[in-house]
Amino acid sequence: GELLKARKIFGKRFGKVYVEFAEPISLKNFFNDSPLGLKSAAADLRSAVTAFAYHLTYHINKAVVVTPLALVALTVLSFARDTLREEEIFERLRLFKNYLDFKDVRYSDIILFSDRYAFQEALQKLIERGLLKETKGAEGRLLTLEKRNRTELDYSKNNILHFFVSLVCFCKVLRSLGESESIAILEIVTRYEKIKTLFRHDFIFSERSTLEEHVLRVITYCQKKGFVTFESGRLQKTILSKNARTYLAFDGLLDNFLASHLIALAYFKDHTIKNKETKGLVKEILTFGRQAN
Helix, strand or coil: CHHHHCHHHHHHHHCCCCCCCCCCCCHHHHHHCCCCCCCCCHHHHHHHHHHHHHHHHHHHHHCCEECHHHHHHHHHHCCCCCEEEHHHHHHHHHHHHHHHHHHCCEECHHHHHCHHHHHHHHHHHHHHCCCEEEEEECCEEEEEECHHHHHHHHHHHCCCHHHHHHHHHHHHHHHCCCCCCEEEHHHHHHHHHHHHHHCCCCCCCCCCCCHHHHHHHHHHHHHHCCCEEEECCEEEECCCHHHHHHHHHHHCCCHHHHHHHHHHHHHHHHCCCCCCCHHHHHHHHHHHHHHHC
């Protein structure tokens, strides 16, 4: 009730709010399809509960509606620079939306009506809220994101980041390849799985198809973008100067997660965590990370 009363405030700050309902999932049917019984071991029960949690989360992610604010936040944060030309933001917005089209995601009504208008409106909202600073330059309108505002944009970005995780993992595989190196699909899948493991606590990966089928779908998109050639079960990287910027735009989307993992590892290397509560430990790691940067 209180949430509905506050809808005007939410609408003013964040725009239109979407509530989506996926197909109902039966807990009874899920466990009836599993090999569990009354005498199942505790470890088997924990495994089944975990599997059901992943199943739910996957369907929640699938039901997410991509909004202009989320896609603009993702785009702005994908640049290494803080000050950006408006037109380069729109160029990358088109790139990211192209991949989301390939993924067949759900879009908000305003994006379906006019994506250019929707993104322009989202940028204006960020300016009005003081999250982006607007200035005029020789090349047109410039937008600057101050570091203190990144966290708020992160919140919006993270609502749709999961759509890009598979592609980013594959881009990291490409980074490991030499310019003329040819690699078999099984080796690609092995490398992909290793990178995927790094993010196993950050994202939910679909298990509705095999890992090879999942990778082949990503390869299909990368072929269209000219990142790779794939013939007779072997892949070769074909990233050239003309498409390097496109590749790098995707490749860097999860770098902040990797940086967080490195900071945590550096902390554990030189500090003891014995008898420390989780809340205090997290605070110490965050402080350590700020000092390291």
